[in-house]
Amino acid sequence: MSDNELQAILARAQANRQARTKNTNIDADANPLHHLADNTITKSHALSRAYYRLSLTEKRCMEALISKLHPLRTDNQLQHIELLATEYLKAFPDAGKHAYEHLSGAGDALVNRVITIENPSEGIAKDKLTLMARVRYQPKQGKIICTFNPLVVPHLIGLREKFSSYPLKKAVDFQSSYTWRFYEILASWAQPKKDTKGSIMGWIKNQSVDELREMLGVPDSYSWGKFDTQVLQVAINELRNKSKIAVFIERIKTNRKITHLNISFIEDNQVEMPLEGGETPKKKRGRKPQEA
Structure with a gap:
């Protein structure tokens, strides 16, 4: 049986299966x-x-x-x-x-x-x-x-x-397109959910900074400092506050310049969400032990 014949059989089978469902x-x-x-x-x-x-x-x-x-x-x-x-x-x-x-x-x-x-x-x-x-x-x-x-x-x-x-x-609550792009890039590197009990978790090793900038559509005029504070940190904070995803970044230098990143991320349902007004709930402090 040729490849074309096999493809035709598979196509007919798929069409029949779809015809039986909506x-x-x-x-x-x-x-x-x-x-x-x-x-x-x-x-x-x-x-x-x-x-x-x-x-x-x-x-x-x-x-x-x-x-x-x-x-x-x-x-x-x-x-x-x-x-x-x-x-x-x-x-x-x-x-x-x-x-x-x-x-x-x-x-x-x-x-x-x-x-x-x-x-x-x-x-x-x-x-x-x-x-x-x-x-x-x-x-x-x-x-x-x-x-x-x-x-x-x-x-x-x-x-x-x-x-x-x-x-x-x-993603509907994101207020930065950079956050949305970063989120879907992370999702594409996430481990299979069957291995993580349904949570989003994964890592990107040795990610080129220049390539990440291109993926996010960051202007060439942005210095590393501006890219870090106005893109990466904004995205990390939004992901943590709105999607309960904690992101950790390790910076790797080549000749004193940050050229690559090790990125890890995990869905953390224990992330403290802001209260109305922007404050986060304060943890109760235990009593200080009395001095002997």
């Missing part, structure tokens, strides 16, 4: 009571570790659209993925009355901004492409309709290995 993502999208934040985002490690820079609003829209795809099915509505201002506002309340403006502005970026993906499996160092092939705007209906670039689709559906998933609700 695409839960499409069903959920059609349900007016469904909450966008309950969706799950799945993408290849290569896309999670790609090089690009988006604003927070653009990142929110990108991930909301991806979350509407079922990663194991071929019957996704890839030509007509709708994102409504009402569902966007429900997931991101701080958009306020500007929800549709967020969508339309993000649509402009997603159809134009270039994403660089490493592609060594095909003997190509890097691919440069856009996320969306087309974005349609319908202000009267308060929505945009997006079509994913076909070259990006293999990074979003039909994934069998080298991919990661996380709930959209884990």
Whole structure:
């Protein structure tokens, strides 16, 4: 049996299996009571570790659209993925009355901004492409309709290995796009949850600082000090306070310059969360032992 014949048999088997079940993502999208934040985002490690820079609003829209795809099915509505201002506002309340403006502005970026993906499996160092092939705007209906670039689709559906998933609700409270990017980079390096009792945990050894800067989309003008304080520390603090993920970084120098990082991270449910007003709960102190 040839490879083509085998692929045809597998394709028919998959189509038959899908015909007997419903695409839960499409069903959920059609349900007016469904909450966008309950969706799950799945993408290849290569896309999670790609090089690009988006604003927070653009990142929110990108991930909301991806979350509407079922990663194991071929019957996704890839030509007509709708994102409504009402569902966007429900997931991101701080958009306020500007929800549709967020969508339309993000649509402009997603159809134009270039994403660089490493592609060594095909003997190509890097691919440069856009996320969306087309974005349609319908202000009267308060929505945009997006079509994913076909070259990006293999990074979003039909994934069998080298991919990661996380709930959209884990990231909706982030106020920095750097935090969101750092979060998904960490998720792509996390150990299998069956080995960590469901917690997010892992490490990245000898991560190049220059490469991390590219993945996060940090401007070249940022010195190490600015990168550390305004990107890494902001992301680390947000991850700790909003996702209960503790991140630890060991800096490695080459000729007095910090060139690489050892990064470890673990989901810590014991992290103290801020009280209303920004203060953290104070630990009760035991009595000082009386002097003899």
